[in-house]
Amino acid sequence: MEQQYGQTGTVNRPALTYNGDGGTFFGILILNALLTAVTFGFYYPWAKAKKLQYIYSSTELDGSRFAWHGTGKEMFKGFLKAVGVIVALYITFFLLMKAGMIAVAFIVYFAAIIAAVPFAIHGSNRYHWSRTTWRGIRFGYRGQRNEFILLFIKEMFLTLITFGIYGSWATINLRTYIVSNIRFGSGEFKYEANGSDYFFMNLKGYFLSVLTLGIYSFWWQADMYRFMVDHTYLQHEDKTFSLRSTATGGEFAGLLIVNAILLIVTLGIGYAWIETRTLSFLMSHVEIEGNVDLSQLSQTEEEYRNAMGEDMADLLDLSII
């Protein structure tokens, strides 16, 4: 850890790096594909665990690697539960239809679909963070399920009746809720941002992208990434780490254009290298600075092994974390 001694005390700048190797990651993905194909898809949860294990173990913070402890078995059980819930929902729907209560059937159906998304987001966060550790210290997510579902429905409703204009505020409010409930042992994450800033940033990004025939979209991408990173803080006791993105639009353009070329000329086989380049890019462009002493973080978060939300999120094709 780089340390500086100033008037306000110690300033730490722990580095965040991704050290994964495209070739190894390619091996993992292709082996996963092979096993998933020959098992008719049943290997999927194990494949996912292998992939996440590799990505987490290749990510380093302040010289120590992250670890992913989720297992294929947990995610397979979660998958069965998620499928069970969906099947139960369909059965209820058809029974209500048969009983002639068509209106009720549709209300139940749509209510369940609307609740499923926040339910999945909540469950996925709980599972995902609980299974992530760094130096043996667990992360955690402390959001309340019902609170989050209500918040989600409210934000979606407002977005709907404003024809999407409220979307920027909704995104920021949901992100604030989720990130501020993430714990890193005894450390707490905070997200502090303003929906209006996000709205005007997106408005500018949208119009400039249209005017420049899409060229500005790389700078818009950089702005969005910066908006996510720069408003995130880690607090521990009375000390704070602030994050800063150093990725510029030009660098994003370089990354994404080369990615696209790689994907095309390798007919998709280069995907592993693309993912590696992207992760490496995103992490190396985060600067962490503050007076938190990472070695003082202590174990506070409980273990949570229920992967149902995680699988539900996969089934709904939500990409959350």
Add this chain to the structure above:
Amino acid sequence: MFKGTFYDHKVAVAIPATIRIFDESLQFETPVEGMPPRRHHWLFSEINVDMADKRFIRLVNRADDAGTLEINDAAFVELFLEKYKHIRSIGLDRLVLRNGVKVGLAALLVIVGLAALAHFVILPWCADRVVDRLPRSFDKELGETAVQSMDEERDPAASALLAKFGAQMHWDSPDSLKFFVVPSKIENAYALPGGYVFVYTGLLKKLNKKEELAALLSHEVAHVSCRHSVRKLCRDMSSSVLVTLVLTNSSQAASVFYSNANALYNLTYSRQYEQQADIVGMETLRKNHIDQHGMVELMQVLQKLSEKVDVPEFISTHPLTKNRISYAKENIKKHPGTVDPHEQMDVIFAQLKALYK
């Protein structure tokens, strides 16, 4: 002695550890301030192993002496796995982590091999078995649907003469055959499953003798009796099933590549079918004591028509006419046949030709 880092699962302090490996356990010491170092003894049976790459391994103990030991040392990883594999087998993924891209490429080859095997051998075989099980009435229905949807204009007088011409021959086909003449400049003919044979006047005008017409009809009827359309349909369907199975999660580029390769490959199928139709058609001619050279002459007529465009064989639906002529000639040498005069057919052929004077 190896160096590692120990974490006690209570605080995120990195504690240096010196480790020794034994046959079924490992021992390590962690310093304690002002006291002799603390000694830990972990049995292989109580630890979880998380190998990130060939240089880094993480051992997690959830038993009484809970903690995580991280070692960033290739020599340690190798020695540890050597000892540990007696307890638990080393999975395929560990192989990847140790050998990286090589295992990936090998796995890719296996996938491509399996897909190719499935595509070129297993699926066509299954599709052919399915076709053998399908009743002939399926062909008939398919053909009827196609006839209705295409709804081609027919020349009733010429069609009647063509049917009469066809009736002069004995056909080895379980389907009841129907012959039609379609007024059109197109120089072609085709058959639909269930026994519908269509000849365009464009081609009919180019034919010079009854043997050529007999060869043309024999070729088309062979498509019907060998059920080529239904076979092609089943093969196409099975390969599209394979595509969805294998390529569900792969990129757009890969699927475009596959579908193009598949389209090219389907053309080789179609050339195989054409050749089979030629050979079976000649057998029909032979059995009817019609001169098999009619097939060669028909091909020469077709060659004249196609002289204007030169299509390489691998993107053509039909074999090159040159090739067709040479294998047809060889086939005649191999299976010579006797020839009857068939005067009635000459008469009908002349009547047909007279319609288009």
